[in-house]
Amino acid sequence: MQVNIIENADTKEIFAEIHCAEITAEVKRLESHIANFDGRIKGECDREVCYVDIKDILYFESVDNKTFIYTEDKVLTAELRLYEIEKKLSERDFFRCSKSVVVNIGKIVRPKPEISRNIIATLDNGEAVVISRRYVSELKRMIGAED
Amino acid sequence: MDRFKTFLVYTRNGLCFSFTWLLLMLMEGAAFSGIRAIEVGFIFKVFLMCLYGAVCFAVCFTDFLIRAKGFIFRLTVLFVLFIPAEIFTFYKLTIFSGKGTIPEWVIFGVIVVSFYITCLVLDRTKYKDKGERYTKLLNDYNRRQRNE
Numbered sequence: 001m002q003v004n005i006i007e008n009a010d011t012k013e014i015f016a017e018i019h020c021a022e023i024t025a026e027v028k029r030l031e032s033h034i035a036n037f038d039g040r041i042k043g044e045c046d047r048e049v050c051y052v053d054i055k056d057i058l059y060f061e062s063v064d065n066k067t068f069i070y071t072e073d074k075v076l077t078a079e080l081r082l083y084e085i086e087k088k089l090s091e092r093d094f095f096r097c098s099k100s101v102v103v104n105i106g107k108i109v110r111p112k113p114e115i116s117r118n119i120i121a122t123l124d125n126g127e128a129v130v131i132s133r134r135y136v137s138e139l140k141r142m143i144g145a146e147d
Numbered sequence: 148m149d150r151f152k153t154f155l156v157y158t159r160n161g162l163c164f165s166f167t168w169l170l171l172m173l174m175e176g177a178a179f180s181g182i183r184a185i186e187v188g189f190i191f192k193v194f195l196m197c198l199y200g201a202v203c204f205a206v207c208f209t210d211f212l213i214r215a216k217g218f219i220f221r222l223t224v225l226f227v228l229f230i231p232a233e234i235f236t237f238y239k240l241t242i243f244s245g246k247g248t249i250p251e252w253v254i255f256g257v258i259v260v261s262f263y264i265t266c267l268v269l270d271r272t273k274y275k276d277k278g279e280r281y282t283k284l285l286n287d288y289n290r291r292q293r294n295e
Contacts (some may be wrong), residue, residue, distance in 0.1 A: 064260065093292065112217065114274065127215075
C-alpha cells in the first residue's frame with residue numbers, strides 16, 4: 001500500500017482519501033482505523049462536552065431517538081445516531097446486537113444462549129445485554145461458532 | 148416509548164391469540180358435551196382472564212419492565228403471576244366439568260410442571276454447554292483482535 005502526504009497551505013482541515021480498485025473488507029477496516037485514529041468519541045455528560053476512549057465503551061443504546069454511550073462509570077449522550085456510530089466504528093470490535101444496541105465485543109465475558117434463541121451477553125462490569133435472535137447468526141459468524 | 152409500544156403490541160397479539168384459541172376449545176368442548184349456548188358473562192370472564200394472561204406475558208417477555216433477563220427468570224415470573232390466577236378462574240368458571248375432578252386437576256398440574264421442568268433441564272444442559280463453547284470461541288476471537 002502506498003501512502004502519500006500532500007502539503008498544501010490552503011487546506012483547512014486534514015482529510016484522507018483511499019484509492020482502491022474495489023471496496024474490500026480490508027479497505028473498510030482501513031477507513032474505520034483512519035476515522036478513529038485518535039480512538040475517542042464525543043459525548044455530552046452533565047451538559048458538558050467530553051470525549052470517551054472507544055476501548056472504554058461497553059455499549060451504545062438508542063432510546064426514543066437519543067443515543068447513549070455506556071462506560072463502566074458514566075452514561076453520556078452521543079451526538080450521532082446509532083447507525084452513524086455503527087458505521088464509524090470498526091465492525092470487528094463493535095457489533096449491532098439488537099435494534100437499539102451496539103455492543104463492544106471485547107467487553108463481553110459470557111454469552112449465554114437461551115431457549116428463545118436470544119443470547120444474554122454478560123459484560124465485564126456484570127451488566128447484561130440481549131443479543132436478539134435476528135443478530136445471533138452474525139455473532140456466530142464472527143467468532144466461528146456456526147452450527 | 149418504543150418499549151411501551153412493543154409491550155402494547157405483545158399484549159394485543161397475546162390477547163387475540165389466547166382468547167381465540169380458548170374460545171375455539173370451549174366451543175368444541177360445549178359441542179361434545181351437548182351444550183347449546185354459552186353465557187355472555189362467561190365469555191366476558193374468559194376474556195378478562197386472557198387479558199390478564201396477555202398482560203403478564205407482555206410484562207415478562209418484553210423489555211418494558213424486565214430488562215436483560217434470561218428465559219427461565221421470565222418464565223418463572225410468568226408462572227408465579229399467571230398460574231394462580233388461571234387456577235382460580237378455571238375453578239370459578241367451572242371450565243372443567245363442574246369444579247373439576249382430581250384427575251383433571253392432576254393432568255393440568257402435570258402439563259404445567261412438565262413444561263417448566265423441560266425448559267429448566269434444557270437451559271441447564273444443552274444451552275449451558277453451548278454457552279461455554281461460545282465463551283471459549285469469543286475469548287479466542289478477542290485474543291486474535293488484540294494481537295493483530
